[in-house]
Amino acid sequence: TSVVQRLWQGRASLDMLSPRLQKAVKDYMNVNKHGVSYRGRRSAGMSKTRLLCEMKRKAKVKTLNGEERPFSSLGWQRIVPALPLERLYGPGFGSCAVVTSAGAILHSGLGKEIDSHDAVLRFNSAPTKGYERDVGNKTTIRVINSQILANPKHQFNISSLYKNMTLVAWDPAPYTVNLHKWYKNPDYNLFTPYMKYRKQFPDQPFYILHPKFIWQLWDVIQANTLENIQPNPPSSGFIGILLMMWLCDEVDVYEYIPSLRQTDLCHYHERYYDAACTLGAYHPLLYEKVLIQRANSGSQSDLRRKGKVTLPGFRTIHC
Numbered sequence: 352t353s354v355v356q357r358l359w360q361g362r363a364s365l366d367m368l369s370p371r372l373q374k375a376v377k378d379y380m381n382v383n384k385h386g387v388s389y390r391g392r393r394s395a396g397m398s399k400t401r402l403l404c405e406m407k408r409k410a411k412v413k414t415l416n417g418e419e420r421p422f423s424s425l426g427w428q429r430i431v432p433a434l435p436l437e438r439l440y441g442p443g444f445g446s447c448a449v450v451t452s453a454g455a456i457l458h459s460g461l462g463k464e465i466d467s468h469d470a471v472l473r474f475n476s477a478p479t480k481g482y483e484r485d486v487g488n489k490t491t492i493r494v495i496n497s498q499i500l501a502n503p504k505h506q507f508n509i510s511s512l513y514k515n516m517t518l519v520a521w522d523p524a525p526y527t528v529n530l531h532k533w534y535k536n537p538d539y540n541l542f543t544p545y546m547k548y549r550k551q552f553p554d555q556p557f558y559i560l561h562p563k564f565i566w567q568l569w570d571v572i573q574a575n576t577l578e579n580i581q582p583n584p585p586s587s588g589f590i591g592i593l594l595m596m597w598l599c600d601e602v603d604v605y606e607y608i609p610s611l612r613q614t615d616l617c618h619y620h621e622r623y624y625d626a627a628c629t630l631g632a633y634h635p636l637l638y639e640k641v642l643i644q645r646a647n648s649g650s651q652s653d654l655r656r657k658g659k660v661t662l663p664g665f666r667t668i669h670c
C-alpha cells in the first residue's frame with residue numbers, strides 16, 4: 352500500500368518515505384535547531400474523542416498581546432490589535448474551510464463548495480485569482496510564515512494578496528519559548544515588518560501567534576506518535592487547522608490529506624515538484640496528517656474524491 356493509502360487509514364510512518372526524505376528527516380533531528388527536548392508521554396491509538404479533547408486541553412490558541420517582555424518594554428500593547436484573535440469574531444463562525452496550497456487541488460472544481468463556508472482560511476502566498484473554480488475566491492483569514500514578511504520577493508506591504516482579510520503570522524521561537532532570544536534571533540525577522548505594517552494599516556486585524564501555541568501543537572503531535580517526530584514546528588497547515596477549530600463550529604479541510612488527485616506538484620499555483628511538500632521533510636507533516644485523519648469525522652468518499660476532512664470546532668466538544 353502507498354503512503355497516501357496509509358494516510359487514508361490514519362496510519363503512516365517514516366519508513367514509507369523515499370530514502371531521500373528519510374535522510375532529510377534524520378538530518379533535521381541531528382541538528383535540532385530549536386533545541387527541542389520532549390519529556391512527555393507517547394502513545395498512539397487514543398480514541399477520536401480523547402484525541403480531540405487532548406488537542407482542546409493542551410493547545411490553546413494565543414497571540415502576542417504585548418504584555419510580556421521584551422514586547423511590553425517596546426510598547427507593543429499599542430501595536431497589537433486591541434481585540435485578541437479569539438474575540439475578534441465574537442461568537443465565532445458556523446462552518447469554516449481550510450484550503451491548503453497542495454497541487455492536488457487543481458482540477459478539483461471545489462471552489463463553490465469552499466466559498467459556501469462562513470469563513471475561509473488560506474496560507475502564505477496562495478492566490479485565488481485565476482484559480483477560482485478549484486479554490487474559490489473568499490479569504491477571511493490568511494496564515495503566513497515569517498518568510499512572507501521578511502523576504503522582499505513577496506512584496507508583503509504592497510501586494511493585494513494580503514489585503515481585506517485577517518492576517519496571522521508565525522515564526523518558531525526556541526522550544527523553551529524564551530521571548531528575549533526569539534526577539535533577538537527569529538528564524539526570519541518578522542518583527543520590524545510587522546510593526547511597520549501595523550502603523551501603515553492599523554485597521555486591518557493582524558496578529559502574531561504566541562510561540563507557546565506553536566510548541567503546544569508540536570507536543571500534541573509528539574504525544575500521539577510513537578516515533579520521534581522532527582524537532583521542528585508544525586506546518587502552517589496544521590497551525591491553521593487548529594486555529595480554525597478554536598474559531599468555528601465545524602471545519603472542512605481541503606487537500607491536506609491528499610485525494611485521488613495526489614501529485615508531487617508542490618503548490619497549485621507554481622510549477623515546482625517535490626514530494627516533501629506533501630509528506631514533509633522539515634515539518635513533521637506526515638505525523639500531523641495521521642493525527643488529523645484520526646480526528647476526521649467525514650466520509651471516506653469525501654476524503655478520496657475531495658481530499659476533504661471534517662473536524663468539530665472545540666466549542667462543540669465537551670470533555
Ligand code: C5P
Nearest residue numbers: 451452453474475586587588617628629
Ligand atoms: O507550502 P505552504 O506552507 O505555503 O502550504 C500551506 C500548507 O499546506 C502547508 O503548511 C501544508 O500544511 C499544506 N500543504 C500540503 N501539501 C502540499 C502543499 C501544502 O499538505 N503539497
